[in-house]
Amino acid sequence: MIAERTKRAARPSLYEPVVARIRSVTKQTDSEMLFDIALPEGRPLGHQPGQFVQVLVPGVGECPISICTSPTRADSFGLCVRRVGDVTAHLHGLGAGDTVGIRGPLGRGFNLAEFIGRDVLIVAGGLGLAPVRSLIQYILDERANFGRFSLLYGARNPSELLFRADLVRWRERKDMNFHVTVDKPDDDWRGHSGVVTTLFRELPALDPSTRVVVVGPPVMFKFVVLEVLARRIPQKQLYCSLERRMKCGVGKCGHCQVNHVYVCMEGPVFTYGELKAIREAFE
Amino acid sequence: MLDRVVHRTDLSALIDELARTRRIVGPVKHEDRFFYEAVDRAGRLDLDFTYCVYSPKAQLLPPKETLLTFDRTTGNFTCHPLYDERPTVLAGVHPCDLHAIKLLDHVFGAEHADEQYLSRRRHMFLIGIDCPHPCTAGVFCRDMHAHVADSGFDLMCYPLERDQAGRTVRYGVQVGTTAGQEAILYGRVGTPPTPEAEQHLARYQAEKDRAFPKAIPVDSAGLPGLLAKSYDSLLWEATARRCYSCGSCNLVCPTCYCFDIHDDGALGGNGGERVREWDGCQLRGFAEVAGPHNFRPKPGSRLRHRVFRKGKWILERTGLPGCVGCARCDRACTARISLVDMYKQLAEEV
Amino acid sequence: MKPRIAIFSLTGCEGCSLAILELEDQLLAVLDAVEIVNFREGMTERAWDIDIGFVDGAVSTPGDEAEIRHYRESCKVLVAIGACACLGGINTLKNHQLAAEYRGYVYGERAAWFPTTAARPIAAVVKVDYELPGCPMVKEEFLRFVKHLLAGRQFRLPDYAVCVECKKRGNPCLYDRGVVCLGPMTRAGCDAICPTYGSKCEACRGIVSPEALAAAALNLRDQYHVPQEEVLAGLRLYGAYQEEKLP
Numbered sequence: 015m016i017a018e019r020t021k022r023a024a025r026p027s028l029y030e031p032v033v034a035r036i037r038s039v040t041k042q043t044d045s046e047m048l049f050d051i052a053l054p055e056g057r058p059l060g061h062q063p064g065q066f067v068q069v070l071v072p073g074v075g076e077c078p079i080s081i082c083t084s085p086t087r088a089d090s091f092g093l094c095v096r097r098v099g100d101v102t103a104h105l106h107g108l109g110a111g112d113t114v115g116i117r118g119p120l121g122r123g124f125n126l127a128e129f130i131g132r133d134v135l136i137v138a139g140g141l142g143l144a145p146v147r148s149l150i151q152y153i154l155d156e157r158a159n160f161g162r163f164s165l166l167y168g169a170r171n172p173s174e175l176l177f178r179a180d181l182v183r184w185r186e187r188k189d190m191n192f193h194v195t196v197d198k199p200d201d202d203w204r205g206h207s208g209v210v211t212t213l214f215r216e217l218p219a220l221d222p223s224t225r226v227v228v229v230g231p232p233v234m235f236k237f238v239v240l241e242v243l244a245r246r247i248p249q250k251q252l253y254c255s256l257e258r259r260m261k262c263g264v265g266k267c268g269h270c271q272v273n274h275v276y277v278c279m280e281g282p283v284f285t286y287g288e289l290k291a292i293r294e295a296f297e
Numbered sequence: 298m299l300d301r302v303v304h305r306t307d308l309s310a311l312i313d314e315l316a317r318t319r320r321i322v323g324p325v326k327h328e329d330r331f332f333y334e335a336v337d338r339a340g341r342l343d344l345d346f347t348y349c350v351y352s353p354k355a356q357l358l359p360p361k362e363t364l365l366t367f368d369r370t371t372g373n374f375t376c377h378p379l380y381d382e383r384p385t386v387l388a389g390v391h392p393c394d395l396h397a398i399k400l401l402d403h404v405f406g407a408e409h410a411d412e413q414y415l416s417r418r419r420h421m422f423l424i425g426i427d428c429p430h431p432c433t434a435g436v437f438c439r440d441m442h443a444h445v446a447d448s449g450f451d452l453m454c455y456p457l458e459r460d461q462a463g464r465t466v467r468y469g470v471q472v473g474t475t476a477g478q479e480a481i482l483y484g485r486v487g488t489p490p491t492p493e494a495e496q497h498l499a500r501y502q503a504e505k506d507r508a509f510p511k512a513i514p515v516d517s518a519g520l521p522g523l524l525a526k527s528y529d530s531l532l533w534e535a536t537a538r539r540c541y542s543c544g545s546c547n548l549v550c551p552t553c554y555c556f557d558i559h560d561d562g563a564l565g566g567n568g569g570e571r572v573r574e575w576d577g578c579q580l581r582g583f584a585e586v587a588g589p590h591n592f593r594p595k596p597g598s599r600l601r602h603r604v605f606r607k608g609k610w611i612l613e614r615t616g617l618p619g620c621v622g623c624a625r626c627d628r629a630c631t632a633r634i635s636l637v638d639m640y641k642q643l644a645e646e647v
Numbered sequence: 648m649k650p651r652i653a654i655f656s657l658t659g660c661e662g663c664s665l666a667i668l669e670l671e672d673q674l675l676a677v678l679d680a681v682e683i684v685n686f687r688e689g690m691t692e693r694a695w696d697i698d699i700g701f702v703d704g705a706v707s708t709p710g711d712e713a714e715i716r717h718y719r720e721s722c723k724v725l726v727a728i729g730a731c732a733c734l735g736g737i738n739t740l741k742n743h744q745l746a747a748e749y750r751g752y753v754y755g756e757r758a759a760w761f762p763t764t765a766a767r768p769i770a771a772v773v774k775v776d777y778e779l780p781g782c783p784m785v786k787e788e789f790l791r792f793v794k795h796l797l798a799g800r801q802f803r804l805p806d807y808a809v810c811v812e813c814k815k816r817g818n819p820c821l822y823d824r825g826v827v828c829l830g831p832m833t834r835a836g837c838d839a840i841c842p843t844y845g846s847k848c849e850a851c852r853g854i855v856s857p858e859a860l861a862a863a864a865l866n867l868r869d870q871y872h873v874p875q876e877e878v879l880a881g882l883r884l885y886g887a888y889q890e891e892k893l894p
Binding site (some may be wrong): 629 | 673676677679680792793794797798806807808810811814815816817819820822823828830831832856858859861862863865866870
Binding site (some may be wrong): 074076100141259 | 412
């Protein structure tokens, strides 16, 4: 059998980023900064809520960051960056007008078709609010397309609360059911305290067709899943987002692989039903 | 079906002809072992090689390569990807390694095409050499159905006749691509196959079939099932007690393609590069994220991960075997951890 | 402001300090980026307000101990360079012999004039911020360290074994020739220079991980029939391992 040898296609390198400009940087907490980033010529990123990008600081390296704004707000996008390593530390040193490299959007986000027309409950812990904020914004921007919408958010203490301006606005909205809690309140804290599962008491009864999103640290995840499953929500309606070492972002380099799954390709968003088959995700 | 019959000197001449516009890379003998090396003429190659210590992976996915250079100016930077488009004739690739290259082609060529890999691959002319018998003890290519290859080459050479010194003097050649066809036509090498040559090939293949024994209790199709039952086996942790986590098994493997990317800036100045380098799932820091948090800290989990990739996950994901049975991993392991042994032990457990 | 650099030597051959001068074409770029304010091998001036101090040699005498404490106080960042400073190095061979014997052997009748202690890595005496191991220190790693520091990047030593570098270079494995090389348990970063030239690795960059050491204890005895004393003797050459027993 004679096969044609592939012809050279004029495609760019997978690893070449788009040079994007930082429009503003807003301090969120002592360790988190919010970056507003615009692609050249105001091009939209074209992402789905739940997807991520690889951010390059040339000379330092790349790191995966989830997109924390909705595609409905298209002329720029937001990245909430916690200072944990080399690249994030250098990102924190950048300001408005500086440039970074962006590859993406990457990965699989929330399957919006599954959410439209349904009640939605989002439970976020700590930095977990960042990846779900894109979905929250999307739902609020397209509010008529969704049923009842509830958001429960927990942080360790008041100083670690993210997106404070959002929290104020969300609390005022009549078309969403929003509750926030901190594990360890300080003297000024007037709100709810306790772990995020204690907020389930504030919720109305869940319709069995509710789509639930849980994103947060592993300890929180298990207890929230128990609360949700106890309310007879099917596992395929329960969504979460996995953190792994995404490096190439395109299913090749192997770093983010968990059992048979590449988190950068099949994830980072998974249903709990899918996740159960990925044993290593819970190890 | 043969397309041509060539004498060993014809094959040499053909490679030299191809090399008028290409580099030549092929097996070269050092002491008693063979290594893929760039040479200036075909005469330096040893096409009757047993096996090359390292697979031809490095010719397509080098241990270290610059993916792009960058240049920073105040408040801005530019990137320039680099492509290696040197035409190369890779002469002397056994069926197992041809299967491995097929997998690399799939991984880097299918979804999200990797132009840095593909530019190298498109400029490579592949000459396969079939093996009449197992190249060394411990291989399990037959079990992986990788001891024969009917595609994935530009030309495939079957060693039909040997002289008294054991050197192949006549090859039956099968054409795999139009590039291969052109090389044969324009090179005007060899003669058209005779019915006698076809019979010779049939005899060769029958003998080959007898020469390659089954080495493990299941074949590539049975491995996913065997492994599915073995996820919780104690064998992983027990075997991994001997594991140095040195990654030699990954690095010598023709189908291990995992890599890392890091930045290297120049000292003083604004230039720098993003470099891709081989990585391996057996190395301790492979699944570590900033924080730091290691998602696969135990050697036993890492060993299981490698074996599942080789025997199950890659096959299920790509439809192509993730292991070609070359046993380079077994030979490279100074702790003598062996895939063949592990497969045998797992089969006894279930 | 260029960082102010000092290079000091305790007990050792000072080859690691010299390795800095051997950077050749890169040396000028380094000198352009930093200011060397105290370096006995290369200059006469001495200054003591130091940003980064590089120290080679082991702490092997009471004098060394006083000096390293002084260096620590004078340097914002203290970097141990070479096997002696990082592991104790060749000097630690004496730790496994009787003091009276080796001192008599080395200094003869005047042994009392030269007080010595057991040889120790400098981290045993003062806090060390970074280590650049190897006998000698690897020039390229020194350069990488300087680049990282100037760029404000975190510097990390490779956390994998020498085998990785051997495989990337396409070296034949010395084990295939029956040579028990210490590469599988030794920290990489040297670009496998010894195996590349046919010599076995002798662990001058230290043991890469506790797991690798435990694996060595199993493999070398059971698979290669090397007695434990022999493995220990090999690992002690550069002070990579000081205990009486392997794990």
